[in-house]
Every structure is written in structure tokens, then in C-alpha cells.
Amino acid sequence: GAVVSQHPSRVICKSGTSVKIECRSLDFQATTMFWYRQFPKKSLMLMATSNEGSKATYEQGVEKDKFLINHASLTLSTLTVTSAHPEDSSFYICSATRPNEEQYFGPGTRLTVT
Amino acid sequence: DAKTTQPPSMDCAEGRAANLPCNHSTISGNEYVYWYRQIHSQGPQYIIHGLKNNETNEMASLIITEDRKSSTLILPHATLRDTAVYYCIVRGRSNDYKLSFGAGTTVTVRA
Numbered sequence: 498g499a500v501v502s503q504h505p506s507r508v509i510c511k512s513g514t515s516v517k518i519e520c521r522s523l524d525f526q527a528t529t530m531f532w533y534r535q536f537p538k539k540s541l542m543l544m545a546t547s548n549e550g551s552k553a554t555y556e557q558g559v560e561k562d563k564f565l566i567n568h569a570s571l572t573l574s575t576l577t578v579t580s581a582h583p584e585d586s587s588f589y590i591c592s593a594t595r596p597n598e599e600q601y602f603g604p605g606t607r608l609t610v611t
Numbered sequence: 612d613a614k615t616t617q618p619p620s621m622d623c624a625e626g627r628a629a630n631l632p633c634n635h636s637t638i639s640g641n642e643y644v645y646w647y648r649q650i651h652s653q654g655p656q657y658i659i660h661g662l663k664n665n666e667t668n669e670m671a672s673l674i675i676t677e678d679r680k681s682s683t684l685i686l687p688h689a690t691l692r693d694t695a696v697y698y699c700i701v702r703g704r705s706n707d708y709k710l711s712f713g714a715g716t717t718v719t720v721r722a
Contacts, residue, residue: 501654529708540698541655541712590654594708599645602654 499525501593503603510581510610518576518606520591526571527593531600532564535588547574581610615699620717629686631716633699636680642703644675645710646684648695655698655712658684689720 500523510516520530529548533541545566547553553566563585565577574593578585586609592600616634623629635644646658659666659673661682666673672685686693698715702708 503654531709533712540714541649543709543711546709588652592654592710599657599660600708600710601657602647605652605654607652 499523499593499601501527501591501601501603503589503591503606505606506604507607508609510608512582512610513580515577515579516581516608518578518589518591518608520574520576520593520603522572522593522601525593525595527574528571528595529593530568530574531592531594532566532574532576533590533592535590535605541590544576578608581608583610586610615701615713617697617699617713617716619714620719622719622721623686623689625691625720625722626688629689629693629718629720631684631686631697631699631718632681633684634681635699635701638679638701639703642701644673644679644682645700645702646671646673647698647700647710647712648693649698649715650692650695658697689718691720691722694718694720 502521504519532544535541543556544559545553545555547566547568549568549571555561568574588605590605592602594600643660643662645660647655649655658670661673675682696715696717
């Protein structure tokens with residue numbers, strides 16, 4: 498299957514700082530990328546859908562000014578958690594897809610805000 | 612997208628087949644059944660998908676009932692590395708490729 502990477506795999510930051518997470522499709526061009534978050538022992542929750550070259554579409558209840566998403570190329574999307582707080586600590590997972598194909602997921606990024 | 616119902620957990624013995632049920636009684640004609648799994652602290656992994664016919668690949672088999680209201684994922688020879696949460700998801704093949712993850716089934720393979 499296709500390969501999707503995320504960087505960093507884990508990050509610890511102080512409250513009030515911003516953190517950027519990268520998602521790359523390594524062997525294909527992804528027209529659409531998705532960002533999910535997952536709290537311990539919970540299922541994945543979709544945060545936003547990102548299409549290359551256009552603004553991301555956020556799910557209800559997700560603050561677009563807090564979770565900035567950029568999809569500047571067909572192989573890279575970034576999620577920036579701005580002014581992070583301890584409640585933003587979570588497992589963030591991206592996925593990438595192209596038309597009529599499955600979603601391929603990255604390995605996830607564990608964010609801890611202290 | 613149609614909602615799915617899965618048992619919260621199941622155990623199976625290493626080397627035996629694992630049969631994971633999924634109910635999707637409100638599935639519509641153009642919706643596919645997808646299966647993903649998530650091993651602890653990793654991103655989900657695509658397993659298989661199908662529309663009407665049974666499907667098989669190197670990982671698993673997918674059996675869909677004739678009325679399409681339920682399906683079964685079969686792991687033919689479960690190994691300890693198959694221990695994971697398995698998600699059954701129903702969605703269309705439109706330009707909106709969103710996946711809605713439910714609680715899934717926690718499968719524990721025991722030696």
C-alpha cells in the first residue's frame with residue numbers, strides 16, 4: 498500500500514506555544530488529506546479535510562483558527578496547533594488519498610502540552 | 612454514511628481463523644464496506660473493502676451478505692501481531708472520502 502509519513506512522531510511543548518505537524522505522502526500524489534485526533538481509549542475523530550491548493554474544510558466544533566491546516570503541495574500537508582493548551586494533548590493522525598482510492602494513514606504524532 | 616455496529620471485543624486463538632462481524636442494516640446501494648485496523652499507538656491500516664461480492668486479499672477475506680445488511684471480516688490464520696482494534700466503516704465512493712470511525716472491535720489474539 499501507499500506510504501504516508503508524519504513528523505515529528507512525538508512532541509512535548511509548553512502551554513501557549515505553537516506546534517507544527519507535517520504529513521507527507523511518500524510515493525503518490527494525494528489530492529486530499531485528512532487530519533484526525535484520537536484521545537486515549539477513544540476512536541479517531543475527523544478534524545478537517547484538506548484539498549491541495551484550497552482552504553481546509555473543518556468539522557463542526559473544530560476551531561479553524563486554532564488548528565491551522567496548509568496543503569501547499571500534492572505531497573505535503575501541515576497542521577499547526579496554535580497556542581497549545583494541555584487539553585490539546587492528543588494523538589494526531591493524518592491520512593492521504595487520491596480519487597477512487599483508499600485512505601492511507603500516517604503513523605501518528607503524539608502531542609503532549611505541559 | 613450508514614452506521615455500523617460491531618461487538619466491542621473478542622478473543623481468538625493464535626493460528627485459528629478470526630471472524631469479525633459487522634452490522635450495517637441501513638447501508639445504501641452505492642455504499643461500500645471498508646475495514647481498517649489500528650494496532651496500539653499506530654495509525655490505522657487499510658485491510659479490505661467491498662460492495663456486493665466477497666473479496667479476498669493477502670490480509671483477509673470479506674464476506675458480505677446478499678442483502679448487504681451485514682458482513683464478516685475473516686483473518687484466516689490469526690497471529691499475535693493481528694491484535695488490534697478493527698473498524699468496519701460504510702461509505703460512498705463520492706468525492707467526499709470521509710471515514711467515520713466507530714468504536715470498533717478490540718481483537719486480542721492469544722497464544
